[in-house]
Amino acid sequence: QVQLKESGGGLVQAGGSLRLSCVRSGSTFSIDSVGWYRRAPGKTRELVARISRSGSTDYADSVKGRFAISTNNAKNTVSLQMSSLKPEDTAVYYCRFLSLFGNDYWGQGTQVTVSS
Numbered sequence: 001q002v003q004l005k006e007s008g009g010g011l012v013q014a015g016g017s018l019r020l021s022c023v024r025s026g027s028t029f030s031i032d033s034v035g036w037y038r039r040a041p042g043k044t045r046e047l048v049a050r051i052s053r054s055g056s057t058d059y060a061d062s063v064k065g066r067f068a069i070s071t072n073n074a075k076n077t078v079s080l081q082m083s084s085l086k087p088e089d090t091a092v093y094y095c096r097f098l099s100l101f102g103n104d105y106w107g108q109g110t111q112v113t114v115s116s
Contacts, residue, residue, distance in 0.1 A: 002026045002105045006095055009110030012085055016114070020080040022095030022107050029099040034071055034078040038091035038112075048093065049080060053100075062088070085114045 008020040035050025049059045049069035068081045095107040
């Protein structure tokens with residue numbers, strides 16, 4: 001069984017920073033990609049950032065230059081450094097671990113609220 005534990009969400013003023021972390025525990029598996037997604041009120045869940053097995057990264061256009069995703073060597077921790085936060089970044093943020101065999105694991109979500 002795989003558990004994902006997120007931390008680091010909270011309330012911050014526009015222009016501020018937050019760092020989200022997600023720690024994977026339990027069964028081990030080979031990683032295809034790890035990433036962060038978010039769901040804002042009234043909107044569908046969207047990709048924020050992800051790192052592939054090769055180490056390449058993808059970012060949503062709306063966060064490029066402001067957010068940075070990173071993992072440790074074992075890829076059992078994924079972090080998201082968020083800077084220059086905007087009110088439109090307000091959402092529930094979810095970490096995701098995708099295995100090479102297609103097993104899809106999601107965290108429970110952590111709320112990020114950016115006040116104007």
